[in-house]
Amino acid sequence: MDTPGSHSTQAADSIFIRSIYDEVLANAEAHENLRVLCKSIGHRLSGSPQLDAAIEWGHTLLAAYGADSVYRQSVMVPHWIRGNREIGRVYLDGSDEPLSITALGGSVGTEGELRAPLVEVRYLEDLDSIGRNAIEDRIVLFNRPMDPLLINTGAAYGGAFDQRSDGASRAAMYGAKGVLVRSLTHALDTFPHTGAMRYRDSIPRIPAAGISTVHASMLHNALKEHPELEVGMELSCEAFPDREQANVIAEIRGSEFPDEYIVIGGHLDSWDIGEGAHDDGAGIVQSIEVLRTLLALGYRPRHTIRIVLFVNEENGNNGGETYAAIAKEKGEVHYAAIESDAGGFSPRGFSMEADDVVYEAFRSWLPYLQPYGVHVARRGWSGVDIRPLKDDYVSLFGLMPDNQRYFDYHHSARDVWENVNKRELELGAASIAALVYLLDQQKP
């Protein structure tokens, strides 16, 4: 194991990778660590005291596992607070019924209840053809479902995402008073999903909320019979001045190339409903598990292994941007970065943003990983936190778990520890550790 990459043999590599999976499946602490993160600390939005507690927890845990060094890296983050009033109603035929809604992250609040007639659109472009008369002084319901025909649910999410991120400003350009956005999930249920939205400069800032898929579909049907129906939304959310929080960084120093870094990370912050279990508690405890496992196996890496618990992925990416800016400033050589931010499900492969040499090297390693269910090498998106590191010399990898269930939980009250399977979580951690080992030994 301490031989240089050129001396490692296929058999020795296979045996060491088997020992990684054995160590993780027999002794992993990832699932129990996730329980503590989710149950003792809970959700942890940027700026919140829970994120302060999570930073402390991560620092303590990485030190306890015996990292060579652990330190904090200061990051300024936004501070938005949901508050305790999120009420939706539909008014119809003189009576009213509740709607399950939740403010989108960054939304302005309402003054009391905002009540207005409803207009439904599927595409942002539809606003242009519908025109100001049909939109002005109304609440707009963006109601385009995620495309069920896409096998990759991440792609379906990407195809519906604009409604949430840009819907409010686009509707406000035509005088809308507020927007409701169909929750980005394939699940048909009554849980509303939150997530980041942005206001465009010099456009009025109008309140924006996610609405459950059941209620979005119900409004779609109700509008056919009752185009005059009205909806009410009351949101108590509010933005406060930025706060200082911190990425947590732990290192195992490399024996041969201590100044070349392999980064493994996820994000410590989460949305403020549910527990951030899959998104991205899973990636956090998997990253920590990689460190625990390599140390438990007595592995001395050739390159420096750096575990980074990023903050503020959800609403700003200031953690990832800060990390990359400081790395650049210091002239640090980042050889590779691996992110886990797609849920704690059974691993199926890795996506990568890397040159042909690295891509082909990874493909040549698949026989090492296939016995553990890792079959896919895909060019493409790696992860939000590590993306700012992207340049020609850094290979970026994203763990690709099976993602059919991911958006059932994502950004909702259902993203809780109980919905993370211990073995699926562990197989992901072991697969990342195996990739770290291969990158470290066989630098392409």
Added chain:
Amino acid sequence: MDTPGSHSTQAADSIFIRSIYDEVLANAEAHENLRVLCKSIGHRLSGSPQLDAAIEWGHTLLAAYGADSVYRQSVMVPHWIRGNREIGRVYLDGSDEPLSITALGGSVGTEGELRAPLVEVRYLEDLDSIGRNAIEDRIVLFNRPMDPLLINTGAAYGGAFDQRSDGASRAAMYGAKGVLVRSLTHALDTFPHTGAMRYRDSIPRIPAAGISTVHASMLHNALKEHPELEVGMELSCEAFPDREQANVIAEIRGSEFPDEYIVIGGHLDSWDIGEGAHDDGAGIVQSIEVLRTLLALGYRPRHTIRIVLFVNEENGNNGGETYAAIAKEKGEVHYAAIESDAGGFSPRGFSMEADDVVYEAFRSWLPYLQPYGVHVARRGWSGVDIRPLKDDYVSLFGLMPDNQRYFDYHHSARDVWENVNKRELELGAASIAALVYLLDQQKP
């Protein structure tokens, strides 16, 4: 689509397979059918009125989807009833605590409470070395966990299975009064798991129950401090005379080879706790979905497609044995059979019991299936229900879903509809339909 296999082209096949996944992901009724089966009928053990209702339900549904013919095939099945008393207790230091237990299928009941000192063993062979003195008049706890290091949880189940199937008779040979068997699951929780056991001839029949993993581990620890502890078990289960029930069979007649059959099936019976959602409601609604989908696409198969809802897989396999015996008696040519009985999770591949020509043909088809997450071709076990069809001329396939979570639910109160993801279930159904299409078009 109606061209013979020799004329089908790679592009046309790819396009048709895409249309199968599209039809299923957009219009599948499998998840809703599973809801009805699980919630309106519930669990459905052989001999039960619920299985009668499920047979009626399956017959009606297959006819409604427009099968060319639907009929029942009479099968004699065992009739064992759990009854309403299943009580476990540990007696220690003058007080007692409850233990979560559930009778193994086929166990005799107790007369009131059976109370005795406990002896723990890990392997059946340990009974031989421990000897009669330490076993006689005691209750034996078989407490070997499933091996966490096996990636395939089915293999781990197979490696721990003998405790449940044969433990009672092996312990009774040394005079034991009863047995408790650690539940066959990786989950550490308080749900006991049931499953089939068999008594050997001319060995006393002693009561046998599954015990939750939490309580099995608790007893392991308690025995270290208190080897004198006693446990009590009270079971009200009882066997009744065999009953006549039925496999349900539906056909789409083949256009070219109507007398050559491709069978797709799962089992309609389930254990009598939980709802039999993954085991094997999933396989049932997937098999029905294959028929619905092929008809919805206007596909006219060359071979006759036969959907079989088998009965009595769990405790006898009389459904599978009867089907195969009648097929043999009639001289029916079975070209291939596909079973789904490993849970309604994301599909990862197919296992097969087939000759080299068929195996290599399947491998050559993987590029058609990889876009949908089906990467694995594995030689090995197909399925209990179709296994009696095995001979040199029948190719047997088993759908291989991701099985990390399967034994969390299997044979327990957790095997309910809520734990089956709609898209994962649908991808399995579409993958079976795609394999049916390839077998039908490109007979190897």
